[in-house]
Amino acid sequence: MRTMETTQPVIFLSHGAGPSYYMSKSDNPIFAGLDKDSKAADFLRNLKSNAKLKLPRAVLVLSAHWEEPVCTVNTATNPSLYYDYGGFPQEMYKLQWPVPGAPEIARKVKDLLQSKGIRCNENNKRGLDHGVFVPLKLVFPEANIPVQRILTVFQVSLLKNLKMSDHLAIGEALTDLTKEGILIIGSGFATHNGGRPGNQVPDWALQFRKWLHDVFTNPNYTADERKNKLLSYSSEPSFSLAHMPCEHFLPLAMTCATAGYVAGKILYSEFVMQSLLNEHYIFPVS
Structure with missing residues (x-):
């Protein structure tokens, strides 16, 4: 049953550079x-209060670091961590x-x-990749949430x-889950082009942020207008500099x-390593 206490927002997190949030x-x-x-790590540590999150029934993560030929759901009972980074x-x-x-x-x-109508497989072997555990270990450091309920x-x-x-x-297709107490989190990066040391933000990155x-x-956009803008994303000249490919x-x-x-709300916004746009968004669900 849907109630105002169980309905969850939808959140997007920029998940950092590998395990950088655990490095000095x-x-x-x-x-x-x-x-x-960093300020970015502190924000994630305080995301529950910053975003006024209510107790979720479960967390579903859409991570940039898991691609399959057919949409696949992780059904592991006790998933391991998949350290899918190197060096x-x-x-x-x-x-x-x-x-x-x-x-x-x-x-x-x-x-x-x-x-x-979406073909879907299940996988009970794969561990949670770093797009999941790197940011969420900061958000839920003890892997639990209030009222003695396990996350x-x-x-x-x-x-x-x-x-x-x-x-x-x-x-x-996932929309109704938000009304059943499931917190859906997209995990990627607002820009993903490698970055480099320094503070000089290039013009293309500023243009991409504006877009x-x-x-x-x-x-002011209707749902159809916003969707059409997403479908035509490649027409934005700065996109190919910000994301190549677009995962x-x-x-x-x-x-x-x-x-x-x-329309979403920006929870956090900061350029790091010149052109990496570290942004988090929250989308309300009515």
């Missing part, structure tokens, strides 16, 4: 601004976040997607075809679709 700036100056002592200090491969999965809910999500987390994959229309359809804010926060952008588009293409 002094030892790894290249990740300044995305390090463990970092050894201790970054020992991070732990012992959160249980949500296999029963995940299978219902599979049925839901199939009922909407459960599962994933729905992206598609290898990276086709915008297919991903918007998946996002749209991004217009698409996702302009209250880190798709979770943002999908969260917007899940919320019914309403």
Whole structure:
């Protein structure tokens, strides 16, 4: 049953540079601004209060770091962590976040997607990738939430075809879950082009931010107008500089679709490493 207490918003998080949120700036100056002592890390630690989040029944994550030929739901009971990054200090491969999965809910999500005409498989072996555990270990550090309820987390994959229309359809199909107490989080990055040390933001990145804010926060667009802007994303000249390919952008588009293409609110915005736009969005669900 839907109530105002169970309905969840939809959130997009820029998830950092590998495990940088657990690394010191002094030892790894290249990740300044995305390090463990950064404003960005502090914001995620306080996301529950910053976003006024209510107790979720479960968390479903759409991560840029899981692509499959067919949409796939993670049904692991006790998922491991998948350290899908390379070249970092050894201790970054020992991070732990012992959160249980949500296999029963995940299978219902599979049925839901199939009922909407979306082919869907399940996978009970894959661990939670760093697009999940890196940001959410900060948000839910003890892998639990208030009132002595255990946090459960599962994933729905992206598609290898990276086709915008297919991903918007998946996002749209998940809408009703928000009314059942499931917190849906898209995990990617507002821009994803590597970045480099320094503070000089290039002109193309400023242009892309302007386009991004217009698409996702302009209250004057109808749902159809906003969707059409997403479908025509490649016509924005700065897009190919901000995302190539677009897998880190798709979770943002999908969260917007899940919320019914309403205008979102920017929770946090900061350029780091010159052109990496570290932004988080929240989309209300009515």
